[in-house]
Amino acid sequence: MGANENFAKLPHIGESYRRREDYRFLTGSGQYTDDINLPNQRYAVFVRSPHAHATIRSIDTSRAASMPGVARVFTGADMAGKVNGLPCGWLITSTDGQPMKEPPHPVLAQGKVRYVGDHVAMVVADTVAQARDAAEAVVVDYDVLPAVVDVRDAARATALHDAAPDNRCYKWAIGDKAQVDAVFAKAAHVTKLDLTNNRLIPNAIEPRSAIGAYNRATDDYTLYVANQNPHVERLLMTAFVLGLPEHKVRVIAPDVGGGFGSKIFLYAEDVALTWAAKQLNCAVKWTADRSEAFLSDAHGRDHVTHAEMAMDSQGKFLALRVHTDANLGAYLSTFATAVPTILYATLLAGQYTTPQIYVEVDAWFTNTAPVDAYRGAGRPEATYMLERLVTRCAWDMNLPQDEIRERNMITAFPYQTPVALQYDVGDYVGALHKANALADVKGFEQRRKASEAKGLRRGLGYSSYIEACGIAPSNIAGALGARAGLFECGEVRVHPTGSVTVFTGSHSHGQGHETTFAQVVAARLGIPVENVDVVHGDTGRVPFGMGTYGSRSISVGGAAIMKALDKIETKAKKIAAHLMETGEGDIEFANGEFVVKGTDKKVTFGQVALTAYVPHNYPLDKLEPGLNETAFYDPTNFTFPAGTYVCEVEVDPQTGTVKIDRFTAVDDFGTIINPMIVEGQVHGGLVQGIGQALMENCVYDKESGQLLTGSFMDYALPRADDMPSFKLDTVCTPCTHNPLGTKGCGEAGAIGSPPAVINAVLDALRPLGVKDLDMPASPARVWEAIQAAKP
Known part of the structure; x- marks a missing residue:
């Protein structure tokens, strides 16, 4: 044993x-960061760009600087030559062997702004109200430039950065293209799918907050910050940006009210506050309001993908071919470059024995907020693409959704995938069977008829996900571009x-x-x-x-x-x-x-x-x-949680309203320490994933680059009454290479649920002629799809 x-x-x-x-x-x-107040503390407010793309002709701070209570107004000119730009923590090498384009990311804009919300100036005053009044008095003369927000338009748009004249950060690939193309040429059947993984705004309950402090007597800095990894924050800020000895900087992250990935990164505000604390010899505090968070927090997802699966006549997967355009936003956030590559493409084997896989990723700069890791970070994008495609394969081959999955599932371990990862252990078929039983799939047809009698359409959707957790080991991560140990x-x-x-x-x-x-x-x-x-x-x-x-x-x-x-x-x-x-x-x-x-x-x-x-x-x-x-x-391998989710929906074709009637989740997390905490994590992940599938959608205006979903009036988050009572269960195959046998559970719900929901919605709408639908499946979108499908 x-x-x-x-x-x-x-x-x-x-x-x-x-x-x-x-x-x-x-x-x-x-005790959260905003609960902390230090002696001799002042408050910062950031002047943010109202334009998505513009040259800064001039910044006039004279009136603002003379207003009551104002200590100082800082601009990019004050930091030039003294403070470096924000670093990216993962280097990706393009298919031509060249390093990715890594343009400067100034803490405060220097010469140009590149998205609505970009940092232009920082006002520090005795009170928040005084700082806000002064920020409104800062006069910036902009020369507005054309903006691009859709990743599909990036290649033809005005360049954001001199270092990337075609707006491409990198072209990256994994797999043997020639072998995959050869398999496709002889395949009995090829299923194709185009889809979009919609952009999301994290919206943790606690907005970002930070306090920079400086002790002149000891020449020490302290940063209180709502952050998920204080040591990494300190390392990046000291070694790469401010050039300070680490032992002179203490980073304290007290209670943090949710992060979901959005509080991993080194943000410009954290650096600006720490630097300003010494300039003014006082503590400087900033807390984002919700509208500011919508603009400035790193966003998630935003992929556009074309995928193809080659199969034999019995529905066995032979080869997978994928091309993804990934939106990185205006600048490279801390881990942005790893998300559409190492954390996405390497998971595209899923739970299946597909012998050959080729994935190509083009990553682009656009005039939008930087995009980085958000709950799941690449694995939700991979699962959504693959599980939507597998369901389409089942429909094309006239096979039940569960049967095509089981027919192709990995059953012998360890299993080396064609996209770098080796799975140590799992029981994918066992999870599928348990999910079928718990969801009462056998009774689905009877429930479908009952729904039709009420004028409703009922659909059943599957998602068999796998994720890679505990990014490791450090030497492999380093070889793949990581600039830190893991x-x-x-x-x-x-x-x-x-x-x-x-x-x-x-x-x-x-x-x-x-x-x-x-x-x-x-x-x-x-x-x-x-x-x-x-x-x-x-x-x-x-x-x-x-x-x-x-x-x-x-x-x-x-x-x-x-x-x-x-x-x-x-x-x-x-x-x-x-x-x-x-x-x-x-x-x-x-x-x-x-x-x-x-x-x-x-x-x-x-x-x-x-x-x-x-x-x-x-x-x-x-x-x-x-x-x-x-x-x-330092782990020797990733851990690989996996499972099968089954979603059952009712759709009202008259209004397009989607109701989740049943949702079943069976996960393999290895050894479970505290079942109640694990269940809570799964519930939270499911709600976030279902939120993406049905409600959440970050939208920018294509012409002006303005954020159209900049508040909860326009960006819908799920509430308790939007959710069913979830049915949860587990199978257990303990991880073979850590002493606890654990695998991780925090992101699974958000990874597995979106494709289950959309597959269920499409299953309900297939009889009406609807073949495709991108997230979110809001009532308006569903209704429009139904109308468009009518003869």
């Missing part, structure tokens, strides 16, 4: 402990009384780390969960860490903690052996006790901890006092 299988049998593992952090959140006792750090500090403090480089912004990590430590050491404290989000307290994204926290962060616990056990056994006057090899540790094999002699973990700090009877010739260990964990 593997170590990860043993771990799953320990006390506390698989138990639904209530989240210990919820009490402070529900009672208003949390390990994690954990420190375990045992106190004299046997209680424990854990310092983790992961960061919690709603996932329940303070509970789940405590369960892991308590299970490993055989102590009560309440005796474990978890610390995160502070570069001044945590040794190092890469933060939380890509569903990596438990599989990478938790594994680092487990490695530190292994070191704790090794040292503790030496102490226990000394106390019981026996050899170290005779000691067994389980359930919080050190036992001499074959005897009833034992000491508790608490006794050993006290001995480590009160070393009166201690092997001082062999061991240092204390019981504190740190470990770094």
Whole structure:
């Protein structure tokens, strides 16, 4: 039995402990960045471009600078030559061997603005109201240029950057094009599909917020920021932008009210506030309002794709050929370039044994907000494309949706895909069968007839997804263009009384780390969960860490903690052996006790901890006092959560209204630490994915480049009454290469649900002649599709 299988049998593992952090959140006792106020604090407001593309002729700050309470108005000219531009964290090499085009990304615009919301100036004043009044008094003379917002028009548009005259950032590909083309030439059938993965705006409950502070006495900086990875924020800001020694900058990310990827990145505001704090010798605070967040937060998705599947006469997949145009927005955000390449194309094998795959990606600059990772980051785009295509293949071959999936599913592991990844383990057919049973697919036809009797159309949609989590290992990621390591750090500090403090480089912004990590430590050491404290989000307290994204926290962060616990056990056994006057090899540790094999002699973990700090009877010739260990964990592979989702909808053809009547999700997350937390994560992901499928859509005006969906009046987020009661279940194949057997669960719902929903809607509308429909399937769009299909 593997170590990860043993771990799953320990006390506390698989138990639904209530989240210990919820009490402070529900009672208003949390501490978010905007709750923090520092001595000698002023407030910043950013002047943002009202134009999508324009040359800046001049900026007149004289009136604003003289207004009451204004300390300073900063522009790009103040930073030129002193502050570098924002870096991109992933280098992609084009098919011609040339590096991607990487134009400068100034913190405050220099000479040109490239999207509505671009940073033009920063006003700092004694109050927010004074800063806002002064910001309105800044006069900017713009020479407006033509704008492009649709990725399909980018190649023919006015260049945004001198470094990319055709607006292309890179052309990238994976797979053997000649072999794939040869398979297509002989295939019995080819199914083709064109689709768009709509742009999304993250909209976490807590808007972005930051406070930059400077201590003249010590020459130290502190940045409080709503961020998912404070160490990465510090590294990028110090090493690449401000040129400061890391030990002089402390980044603190306190409670964070949701991120979904949008708070991973180094944003211009964070740098500007930190830099300005020294210029003014005061703390400088900024909190985005919701309208500002719509404009300035990194957006998600925005792919346009053409895909083709070659099959034999029995519906077996032979080859897949894909071309995607990816919209990167006006500038390269921190991880933007990896999303449509490494995190997208490498997942296009899905759960299927397709022997040959060729994927080509063109990435473009447009006059829109930068696009970067958003819950799922490339995997939702891959799953949506593939599962829409697989359903179209089923219809073309006159096969049931579940049958064509099962016919092509991988059943032998490990499995090497044709797009670089090797899956270690899975049970895709088992998840499909369980989903069918839980969704009562056998009763669907009866329910369809009942809907038709009411004048409604009922449809059934499938999605069998796979995702790659815990981006790893560092050497492979580096070879693929990553400019940082992708390990994690954990420190375990045992106190004299046997209680424990854990310092983790992961960061919690709603996932329940303070509970789940405590369960892991308590299970490993055989102590009560309440005796474990978890610390995160502070570069001044945590040794190092890469933060939380890509569903990596438990599989990478938790594994680092487990490695530190292994070191704790090794040292503790030496102490226990000394106390019981026996050899170290005779000691067994389980359930919080050190036992001499074959005897009833034992000491508790608490006794050993006290001995480590009160070393009166201690092997001082062999061991240092204390019981504190740190470990770094660099995974040897991704983890691969997978599952099958089944969605059932009713569509009113008179109004185009779509109602989700049933939604079933069966996932394989490997070992599950806290089922209640996992269920909550799946629920949240499902709602976000269904939101994309039915409601959410970021739209820019094609002529002016203005954001048309700049508030909740125009951008629809799902509410509780839009959702059905979800049916959830799991299968379990523990990950083979981490000590916990975990795989990650935070993004699965958002990855698997969009194609299930759209496939169900199209299944309902097929009898009406509707063959295709892009997200979101809003009532107006559905109604228009029905009308267009009428003879």
